Amino acid sequence: MSTTVDTRVYNFSAGPATLPLSVLEEIQADLMSYRGTGMSVMELSHRGKTFIEIMEDTAARIRQLLSIPAEYEVLLLQGGGRLQNVMLPMNLITGPGQSADYLLTGFWGVSSSEDVPHFGRLNKAFDGKSCNYSRLPQPGELKLDPTAAYVHMTSNETIHGVQFQQFPETGAVPLVVDASSELMSRPLDISRFGAVYACAQKTSGIAGCTIVIIRRDLIERGGDRVPGYLSYKKHADAADKMLNTPPTFPIYVTGLICKWLQEEVGGLAQMERLNQEKAQVVYDVLDRHSGFYRGHAERSARSLMNAVFFTPNPQMDETFVTEARKHLLSDLRGHRVLGGIRASIYNAMPLEGVQTLAQFMNDFAIRHG
Ligand SMILES: Cc1ncc(COP(=O)(O)O)c(C=O)c1O
Missing domain, CATH: 3.40.640.10 (Type I PLP-dependent aspartate aminotransferase-like (Major domain))
Known part of the structure; x- marks a missing residue:
């Protein structure tokens, strides 16, 4: 049996979290x-x-x-x-x-x-x-x-x-x-x-x-x-x-x-650049649809690792999580302490995973906004 990439999802879990594919293969x-x-x-x-x-x-x-x-x-x-x-x-x-x-x-x-x-x-x-x-x-x-x-x-x-x-x-x-x-x-x-x-x-x-x-x-x-x-x-x-x-x-x-x-990756400075780029992709959609999504953190305190946000109501948050799963976007439900949605975009989350999420967030806001 070998690892097949097409059975894997984009896993936004806060931890245990997604691992680089090459590490899993090794x-x-x-x-x-x-x-x-x-x-x-x-x-x-x-x-x-x-x-x-x-x-x-x-x-x-x-x-x-x-x-x-x-x-x-x-x-x-x-x-x-x-x-x-x-x-x-x-x-x-x-x-x-x-x-x-x-x-x-x-x-x-x-x-x-x-x-x-x-x-x-x-x-x-x-x-x-x-x-x-x-x-x-x-x-x-x-x-x-x-x-x-x-x-x-x-x-x-x-x-x-x-x-x-x-x-x-x-x-x-x-x-x-x-x-x-x-x-x-x-x-x-x-x-x-x-x-x-x-x-x-x-x-x-x-x-x-x-x-x-x-x-x-x-x-x-x-x-x-x-x-x-x-x-x-x-x-x-x-x-x-x-x-x-x-x-x-x-x-x-x-x-x-x-x-x-x-x-x-090429070291931690490069990792930081990639993480900044990925976080920007998510926060850009939040800001573009600020009438629909509400971020939890103040802008200046936003985490590059865990983006926490809400749709207009808890039922809609649930619909978001369920629909996202059909697009292979997994584990987006927020922690029970806060509710809402949480996208953990750690080191091993590829840019494509974040771009797929951003596209979904954009479409979801247009459809339900
Ligand atoms: C910032 C932070 N500190 C501590 C912990 C606790 O770690 P552990 O579950 O390994 O004890 C967590 C777990 O989510 C965490 O996010």
Whole structure:
């Protein structure tokens, strides 16, 4: 059986999300016997030479793509974005009196903040609730605490469709970024951050692998105080950076995604240009039919990754999603928190997929407007 392109749809899912076809084909080719080993990656011992090479190659590619400075570690963990909501305060807050600043810019910013009170004081440096998270803070609007353990922000809010183009100045307080729905979609100056993390299943792989890029001094801050799997230090200091059996197959897929970005796309600056072009195609239709569609995000906060919008009413949203599916445009239903329609146009969504969506949106607005 071989992969046939004509059975595939344009998958606008927010994650797990669409993968590049060439990556799927490489996985298929490797599946029964990875590079002459006579076994699949899923069957390789994580302590064997072949898997250690995969692990090192994946971490090296992440470092190259993001030009990660030497004083940062790259950890490939389990537990998704959610586990980082616990590991961060547990490792970085050193006592119950200490606070951490959180920017509540949407569902994920809020979720990230929820476990902080187990470890210290939560300072809401910005709360976008009153505008239903449709905008981002202006410079000067943040209520930062200069003694905070760190400042946490979500660079792209997957559900509310708002994305930072500039990162706030936090002085000596380390800035920690949840980049789960955008890592590898554009260059990032890692030296601006104390830590950047992302679950892989949106823009950098499949579910099961979580990428944590963290500065060595922050790893030491948790030190031996933090138990077992939850300690960054234990992961960073373990042999081959494997404290336990890592998510071997997802790490291999992240490596293939990085290879695709390097060898086929041409790096993250090029990826960003393509993502800007794709997002423009979608937002242009929204603006052309602004009497019919309503975007959720303020124009200046619009995400290049998740375009969230509404037709005139919820029944019409449902008709949109159902009709779109007949045009091979899949997974456009908005998240239950917000409703409406959400088009996730991550790295692997081809321009043709976005153009097909734009054509459909245009025709739909004319027919139902
Ligand atoms: C921005 C962001 N952070 C965190 C998460 C949670 O990731 P996980 O489901 O891997 O725990 C998600 C998932 O959608 C997300 O979009």
